[in-house]
Amino acid sequence: xxxxxxxxxxxxxxxxxxxxxxxxxxxxxxxxxxxxxxxxxxxxxxxxxxxxxxxxxxxxxxxxxxxxxxxxxxxxxxxxxxxxxxxxxxxxxxxxxxxxxxxxxxxxxxxxxxxxxxxxxxxxxxxxxxxxxxxxxxxxxxxxxxxxxxxxxxxxxxxxxxxxxxxxxxxxxxxxxxxxxxxxxxxxxxxxxxxxxxxxxxxxxxxxxxxxxxxxxxxxxxxxxxxxxxxxxxxxxxxxxxxxxxxxxxxxxxxxxxxxxxxxxxxxxxxxxxxxxxxxxxxxxxxxxxxxxxxxxxxxxxxxxxxxxxxxxxxxxxxxxxxxxxxxxxxxxxxxxxxxxxxxxxxxxxxxxxxxxxxxxxxxxxxxxxxxxxxxxxxxxxxxxxxxxxxxxxxxxxxxxxxxxxxxxxxxxx
Numbered sequence: 552x553x554x555x556x557x558x559x560x561x562x563x564x565x566x567x568x569x570x571x572x573x574x575x576x577x578x579x580x581x582x583x584x585x586x587x588x589x590x591x592x593x594x595x596x597x598x599x600x601x602x603x604x605x606x607x608x609x610x611x612x613x614x615x616x617x618x619x620x621x622x623x624x625x626x627x628x629x630x631x632x633x634x635x636x637x638x639x640x641x642x643x644x645x646x647x648x649x650x651x652x653x654x655x656x657x658x659x660x661x662x663x664x665x666x667x668x669x670x671x672x673x674x675x676x677x678x679x680x681x682x683x684x685x686x687x688x689x690x691x692x693x694x695x696x697x698x699x700x701x702x703x704x705x706x707x708x709x710x711x712x713x714x715x716x717x718x719x720x721x722x723x724x725x726x727x728x729x730x731x732x733x734x735x736x737x738x739x740x741x742x743x744x745x746x747x748x749x750x751x752x753x754x755x756x757x758x759x760x761x762x763x764x765x766x767x768x769x770x771x772x773x774x775x776x777x778x779x780x781x782x783x784x785x786x787x788x789x790x791x792x793x794x795x796x797x798x799x800x801x802x803x804x805x806x807x808x809x810x811x812x813x814x815x816x817x818x819x820x821x822x823x824x825x826x827x828x829x830x831x832x833x834x835x836x837x838x839x840x841x842x843x844x845x846x847x848x849x850x851x852x853x854x855x856x857x858x859x860x861x862x863x864x865x866x867x868x869x870x871x872x873x874x875x876x877x878x879x880x881x882x883x884x885x886x887x888x889x890x891x892x893x894x895x896x897x898x899x900x901x902x903x904x905x906x907x908x909x910x911x912x913x914x915x916x917x918x919x920x921x922x923x924x925x926x927x928x929x930x931x932x933x934x935x936x937x938x939x940x941x942x943x944x945x946x947x948x949x950x951x952x953x954x955x956x957x958x959x960x961x962x963x964x965x
Contacts, residue, residue, distance in 0.1 A: 552574060552576060552577050552578070552708045552709075552883065552887075552889065553577075553578045553580070553706075553707035553708050554570055554577060554578070554579050554580070554707055554708065554709055554710075554711065554883070555580055555582065555690070555692050555705050555707040555709070555710045555711065556579065556580065556581045556582065556710075556711045556713055557582050557680040557692065557710065557711065557712050557713060557714045557719070557720055558581075558582075558583065558584075558711075558712070558713035558714035558715060558718075558854075558855075558857070559581045559582070559583030559585075559588065559662070559674060559676075560658070560713065560715060560855070560872075561654075561657065561658060561661060561855070561869045561872055561873065562713045562854050562855030562856070562869070562872030562873065562875060562876055563581055563583075563711070563713035563714075563854070563855075564581065564658070564661035564662060564664075564665050565604070565605075565608070565661060565872065565873045565876040565877075566711060566713060566854060566875075566876035566879060566880060567579045567581055567665050567669060567673075568608050568661070568664060568665060568668065568669075568876075569604075569608065569876045569877050569879075569880035569881075570880045570883065571668055571669050572608060572880070573880045573881065573883075573884040574880070574883065574884050577883075578673075578707075579669055579673055580673050580674075580675065580705060580707070581665070581673060581674045581675065582675045582678040582680065582692070582694055582703075582705070583674065583675065583676050583677075583678060584677070584678065584679035584680075584697075584714070585676060585677070586676055586677040586696075586697055587676060588658070588662055588676065592654040592655075592740075592799050592833075593653065593654060593740050593741070593742050593771075593784050593831075593833065594651060594652070594653060594654065594740075594742070594769065594771040594784025594786075595651075595652055595653075595654045595657060595771075595866070595868075595869055596621070596649065596650075596651050596652075596754060596769065596866035597614070597618070597649065597650040597651075597652060597657070597866065597869070597870065598639075598640075598649055598865075598866045598867075598870055598955075598957040599640055599643075599645040599646075599647040599648065599649055599957055599959075599962045600870060600874060600955070600956050600957040600961070600962050600965075601866070601869065601870035601873045601874070602614070602640075602647040602648055602649070602650055603646070603647045603962055603965060604873050604874065604876070604877045605873065606647055608664075609664075610660055610661070610664060611647075613660050614650055614652060614656075614657065614660060615648065615650065617652060617653075617656040617660070617772070618650035618651055618652035618656070618771065618772075619650070619651045619652070619752055619769070619770045619771055619772065619773050619781070620640065620641075620648045620649070620650060620651075620752060621639050621640055621648075621649040621650065621651050621752050621753070621754045621769065622638065622639065622640070622642055622750050622752040622753065623636050623637060623638055623639055623642070623750060623752070623753050623754070624636065624637050624639050624753075624754050624755075624756075624916070624948075625749060625753050625754070625755045625756070626755075626756050626919050626920050627755065627756070627757045627758075627817075627920070628757070628758065628759075628920065628923060628924060628927075628929070629757065629758035629759065629762065629763040629764075629815065629924065629929060630929070630930075630931055631757070631815065631817030631818075631819070631820075632931065632932065632935075633935075634919065634920060634923050634935055634939075634944075635919065635935070635944050635948075636753075637948060639754065643959060644959050645959055645962055645963075646962070646963065647962065649754075651752075651754060651769045651770060651771045651784070652771055653742075653771050653772060653782070653784075654869075656772075657869075662674075675694075675703065677696045677697055677702070678694040678695075678696070678702065678703055679694060679695050679696070679697070679719070680692055680693070680694055680712070680714060680719040680720060681693050681694060681695045681701070681719060682723070683710055683720065683723055683851060685710075685849050685850045685851065689706050689707065689708060689850070690706070690707060690708070690709060690710045690849070690850040690851060691704060691705070691706045692704070692705050692706075692707075692710050708850065708889045709850045709851070709852070709883070709889045709892075709893060710850060710851045711851075711852060711853075711854050711879070712851065712852070712853045712854065712857045712858075713853075713854040713855050713857055713872070714857050715855070715856045715857060716731060716797065716838075716840075716856045716857075716860045717797075718853065718856070718857035720851060720853060720857060721853055721857050721858075723851075724845075724848050724851075725843065728840070730797075731797055731838035731839065731840055731860065732838055732839055732840060732841060733794045733836050733837070733838050734837055734838070734839075734912065735790055735791065735792060735837075736760065736788055736789070736790055736791070736836070736837035737788070737789060737791045737793065737794060737795055737808075737834065737835075737836050737837065738786055738787065738788050738795075738834070738835050738836070738837055738863075739786070739787045739803045739805075739807070739808050739832055739833070739834050739835075740784070740785070740786050740787075740803075740832070740833045740834075740835065741784075741785055741787075741803075741805075741826065741829035741830070741831060741832040741833070742771075742782055742783065742784055742785075742829060742830050742831060743782075743783050743785065743825050743826070743828050743829045743830060744775070744776075744780050744781075744782060744783075744828070744830065745780065745781060745783050745825060745828070746779060746780060746781070747770065747779065747781055748768075748783075748819055748820040749819055749820075751770065751773075751781070752770065753769065754767075754769040755767070755768045755769060755820075756916065756917055756920060757815070757822070757920075758815075758920065758924075759917065759920045759921040759923075759924040759925075760788055760789070760790055760917070760921070762921075762924040762925070762929050763811060763924075763929070764787060764788060764789040764790075764808070764811035764812060765787070765788045765789075765917060765920075766785060766786070766787055766788075766812065766815070766822060767785065767786040767788075768783060768784070768785045768786075768820070768822075768825070769783070769784055770782065770783050770784070771783070771784045783825065785825060785826065785829075786863075787808050787811070787812060787826065788837065789808055789811050794836035794838075795834040795835055795836050796834075796836075797835070797836060797838055798835070799833065799835060800833065801833060801834050801835065802832065802833060802834065803832040803833055803834030804832065804834075805826055805827055805829065805832060807834070808826075809823070809826055809827065812826055837862055837863075838860070839860050839861045839862055839908055839911070839912070840859075840860045840908075842859065842905035842908050842909065844901075845897070845901075846858045846897045846901060847893045847894050847896070847897040849890055849893075850889055850890055850893070851893075852879070852893040852896060852897060854872060854875045854876065854879060855869075855871070855872030855875055856868065856872065858875065858901075858904070859871065859901075859904040859905060859907075859908055860908075861904075861907060861908040861911050862908075862911040862912060862915065864911045864915040864916070864917070865911065865915055865916055865951060865955050866955075866957075867907055867911065867955050870955075870957075871904050871907065874900070874956070875896075875900055875904075878896055878899050878900050879892075879893075879896045879900075882895045882896045882899070883896075903956065906954060907954060907955055910951065910954045910955075914947075914950070914951065915951065916947075916948065916951050918947055919939075919944060919947045919948065922939060922943075922947070923935070923938055923939055926938050926939065
């Protein structure tokens with residue numbers, strides 16, 4: 552079986568490795584639009600549902616060495632008051648860790664593993680998908696280089712569109728789809744060298760969008776200088792009518808958002824200093840697409856952001872692409888009729904992920920902080936139990952985990 556993968560990001564590379572692991576006779580080719588592999592983005596949280604797949608691909612040890620193994624999720628108000636902490640990963644009873652990692656490190660491991668196991672000649676750069684056609688026996692993809700010049704044509708048994716938010720494969724089947732939906736929230740993402748805060752391995756959410764702004768903060772590289780300094784990833788979100796370009800590499804300026812956080816100086820973290828001392832800042836709007844009812848069209852299907860772009864919340868953007876890859880490889884190994892395999896993959900994954908897209912809009916993990924801030928009016932409280940019960944907190948947390956598929960029972964069942 553010959554599989555063409557359009558897109559050499561996390562989902563596309565994870566699919567290549569999953570296919571190589573499961574099918575003895577597979578010939579995989581990855582076509583990447585960029586001239587060279589330069590992964591974009593900053594930090595990413597790999598929850599146990601994703602690290603399970605990556606560990607079963609034999610990547611667990613490499614990733615653990617590069618990442619910070621998260622110990623807990625913590626939730627704080629914009630006043631710096633502690634709301635709730637819960638263990639995560641191995642400390643929550645999972646068989647697999649929760650890893651906070653730089654996207655560059657994750658992509659580096661995936662890319663070089665594909666080169667080692669499948670071969671550098673199976674990765675084709677400067678190949679942007681521009682058209683495709685299929686018949687009863689095969690699918691043909693046409694590619695252009697960065698100048699728009701036609702450069703290559705490839706024919707295979709199936710074509711997987713793993714080419715991201717602006718997917719050319721998706722555009723082929725949804726030619727009149729509107730631009731990604733902006734929901735009035737802008738993000739600034741940055742990395743800062745700083746000393747550890749809290750446990751030194753805390754994935755922390757602070758503040759609520761419905762009252763102030765929101766910060767997500769976590770370390771993703773540990774002791775980078777021999778003196779305990781960490782590389783800390785942060786994401787600042789504010790409500791605004793002005794959207795940044797939908798480009799993961801778009802630069803951002805601290806002056807555009809610091810006014811929302813300059814008073815956030817707590818005894819456990821100086822947020823103002825963290826943001827101002829950033830080594831780099833990127834700006835990106837909070838966008839997704841409305842779920843569609845179909846990803847698969849004969850010998851072509853979609854994967855990752857091409858299929859289901861979602862809010863980058865709960866560690867689910869890359870994670871769901873990784874889970875897509877595992878599921879798709881599984882169906883192609885079990886069902887030798889390629890078209891039937893792609894249809895089975897869609898039947899398994901589409902309803903699950905479409906539900907996550909909608910949940911990330913309406914009821915992400917942040918809803919816990921929003922609930923507390925709403926009930927207190929943003930004021931200091933004496934006891935969290937007077938504001939929200941532990942039963943309600945647990946229901947919010949576990950509800951999201953089950954939707955996203957990283958509750959202990961779901962992960963263990965795999």
